[in-house]
Amino acid sequence: MAIREDDAIEKFRQIISRVDPRLVLDRGDVRYVTEPYAGVEYGLRLGKAGALLFMPEADLTAPDWQDRLRTRFEAAKCYLEGFPHRD
Template sequence: MALSAQEARRRLRSALTAVAPEVTLDVPSVRWVDAPYPGVEFGIRLGRANALLFMPVADIDGEGWPDRLAERLRQARSYLGHFPLAKAGW
């Protein structure tokens, strides 16, 4: 069963607040994707740097998802931090 966009937003916001509070979630971009792989597509912002990412369903739902989600968002924060625009607007 697909995770609702509302629940995905809640989980992403909660995890971002805990592991990368300076990263903001682009709420309207959060959506469920069925194909080619099930998961959630979402946008994040750090400074003026933006990224559209995909999170496989196993990393945001199912057994052990909180730890996997937190780790993936830490990695996303690190990735965004390398963009010059990430430091602009802080």
């Protein structure tokens, strides 16, 4: 069952704001994909650092989706914090 991009964006925004309000979802980079795995590609920024990431559809549609997304966004935040800071 494919999740709509708008539904994924709404879920992302709910959880991102709880993890760290400095995280910014790049809505232009959100798209549903089926290959090689079903899920949603999305862009995430923290300051000047940014990355294109992937969220499995199973995480978005599971009954515990809030916990799953929080865990993934916390990991993404740690990843983005590891980029060198440039002025």
